[in-house]
Amino acid sequence: MSLLQIECLESRIDKPREHYGHFAIRPLNSSQAITIGNALRRTLLADLQGTAIVAARIAGVNHEFSTIPGVREDVLEILLNLKSIILRAQIKEPQIGRIRVQGPGIVTAGLLELPMGVELVDPRQYIATICNNSIFELEFRLETNIGYRITNRGIDTMASDFLQIDSRFMPVKKVNFSIEEVQLDISKDKETLFFEIWTNGSISPQDAMSQAADLLAKFFNSLKNLDFNYPIEEFNSEEQTIGQVSIEELQLSVRAYNCLKRAQIHSLGDLLNYSYEELLEIKNFGQKSAKEVVDALNKRYGIQLPYEKMSEVTE
Template structure:
């Protein structure tokens, strides 16, 4: 397979929280574009890490349905506004930030006191409006995770006065892909995968596709050197396999079958303990039944019973 090439067809920033990129990946064999497109799309949307506010503690507030004197928004609206604040960071451990503002005035994300190494994508994001000279004070907890975290509404179990927030960690907002067939050479056609990525600004579309490809690469690399040891029953010869066959498979007459069952003969392995003469010694087992068994073993499995039992003691 020839090396893949990726080309950035378009890259733009519509708003601080709306980044867009379009890429073309080629050349791909038939059906490979669909496989790679699906894998990249799912990884971009669900497996990339992001940072979000997961809980907040507001001074003088006991539950999310409260109101704050002198603040236009109620607590629930403020929590929803905090939920939409986008951060850019490499942090792995939970961190705490805070804000303390005296009104009147508008509270935006740019007024947040952030832990070291944490940056705001859009400092103009709206949080609340203070209508008088009262003090608006809150503390919030940041976490890095993947996907969307839904919690039970109420008081955070980690701190009695922290209110939990449903958190969206996904930095990629939307992914589209399309496939186009192109003439690669005279003998065969190839496919080109076109990928469109929208992010929230905490990561560029170029970095997003690079991280997604790295995640997929590490995932499949972990499957390269598998060394499973299966417990397989080994047989020394084909006769041992045949010996496990039930006598029902011989399709004997009812008389012969019943006589063998009464004699505790249940499989071909049991029959191999008998010679032709010993079959005749089975109760009610006549010459016709013995010949029937010998014929069935010979035709179905190529096994011939000895006429007489060979003695194990030889001189």
């Protein structure tokens, strides 16, 4: 099998938080491009690490619906502005940053006191406006993780006076790929895979492609030396084991997954307490999402979700 070649066709920085890269991967045998394209795209969007602000403690504030005297924005707006700040870092443990500004003036990300090894992508990102000589003071916690984390609104469990923030760790904003067939001769058809990658500036498209390829290589490399001589462990209670499986294993769409999480459905055990009709009663959970859940349960675990609760049927 010939070695793949990757070529960067275009690389540009439109804005500090908008980096773009266009790549060509060749040569690929027929149908290989779609396989590699799908695997790389999912890895780029879901498995690369990023750093984000996950919680904040604002002086004189007890809950997210408060207002701060002398500050134009309310607390909820400030938390949303903190959520949008893009950071470049690789930290293993949560870190604390701070800011203390006396007005009047505009508070931007460039005024943040960041821990060692953490950098701002765009220091001009807006946080708040102080209208008088009030002092604006807050602490915030940073974490490195993957994906998007929706938190329970209210006080952070790790610190009694920190307010939680929904966190987007994904450095890649968008990925497109296309395939072009190249006929070398009558008997050999090859394909070229074209990739377009947009990042938030915390990582370059070139590094994003490299990290995604490295993750996939390590993943598949772990399958090379499987030893099938070991007996498969048998569990005493298959029903209990299935019930402990996380809903992430169903590989649902983002919409369906988020709706289940907001309804406090974290495992198959939680999910099996619902019927099809009860799923439809979940906020923003339509028939398409319900059918997706039913099909995933049946396909992956052979479980049929009831359309009605048995107690309702027998009454």
